[in-house]
Amino acid sequence: MSRVVSEPELVEPVGDFRGHQQAATADIDEELARIVPGTPCGEYLRRFWHPVFMTGELDDLPKAIKILGEELVLFRYGNAGKIGLVHKYCPHRRASLEYGRCEDRGIRCCYHGWLFAPDGEILETPGESADAKPAQEVRDRTRLGAYPVIEFRGLIFAYLGPIESMPKFPIFDTYELPDITMRPYKAPYKCNWIQVLDAIMDPVHTTFLHSQNSHPQFSEGMSELGELKFYERHENHFLGSSTRRVGDNAWVRVNELILPNFTQAGSAFAADGTEQRYFGRSAFTRWVVPVDDENSIAYAWANFGERCDPPEYNTREGCELIEQGEILDRTAEEKQRYPADSEAVEGMGPITTHKGEHLMPTDRGISLYRRRVRRCIRDLADGKPPPQPHCGGTSSIRTYGQDTVLRVPVKSPENDRACLMDVGAKTVDLQFGFEDSDNTDRDNAIIAGLKQLEADAKS
Ligand code: FES
């Protein structure tokens, strides 16, 4: 006797399905995304100092690196281990200087022994007789491409622009904080620089990606959605403040971006909104540096000390947690269960499309800064150099990345959002008000002002 197998009832899908309609991928934002030599954004980025390597990873052997789409070689020379940065390919017959020999006066090509000074001068062509005309001519007329470098607190910075436009090496106020320990680290991202940079002007992702989505990746308390406000200063400095209610406290956290790619924020682990804190400073001091159009590296210091993150995070893994809430080396499954910034931004693809986005009011910081980058790129093409970080007569460039937690109990639940907005705005305004004072005076004045805000809230 045959058995009748009943099939489940067929259900025809019903809905406004738009897959086919939206299948074509929108174009990428070429103006912001393309950074290789000769591109307008590439030229803009080449007007600034960028970190390109960590001192601790440069030994006695040359290192091949790629920055802004350029193949380069970094090397030490001389007894004191000074640092040079040159184009990778030897101008004789294109051997890679990665296989060169570091010497007293520069780097010597492995193939026929030409010796180059750190500024690219050809010092020796030993296979040719020194006084022969071709050797003389090549030394007079040709140089290896080379760039100036500065080694500073464990990071190696380079300037890849025209030498006559080289800006002063910027000194930020974070470097002058007393009792700070700055530990260099790097974090590679397999995607375009601008999509990595976006996250700093996006305080909302901290609540979702870093808190609610999987588990708290930074301090507890960040899962609250804060009241947001965005600021633009001096045409190149952008702030995004987020003020959260934590019990009787108002927690003001400020992220910042100085164009083109310098970023700071509040602490990752030192503040959770439960303890009062007055003008705590950034967990990191960080640059998002393009490797090429489809790869970037965040070079940074993680900052430790009473006003930054706690010393127990002063390890390689601790720096990775500060950078993105998870360590970098994880399985595919861990990345799916506990996605961090790498997954959020690399998952968009190597170069995301801005036309395919739907920016919301909470994305205002992103729109603001992208618009300014575009303006700077176009201005430079018209001959106007981009603004460098603003330093108004003080010893260092004033920055605002911070956490402040003030005791400001709820007076009226229905007006609490307005109250938080007000505390956030006053906290940031206090910092603007003292930006021309020296560091100690500025800190003291801001902290006194914050305590006054608490006193006012009591009355
Ligand atoms: S290729 Fe470098 S010296 Fe010949």
Ligand SMILES: [Fe+2]
């Ligand atoms: Fe993030």
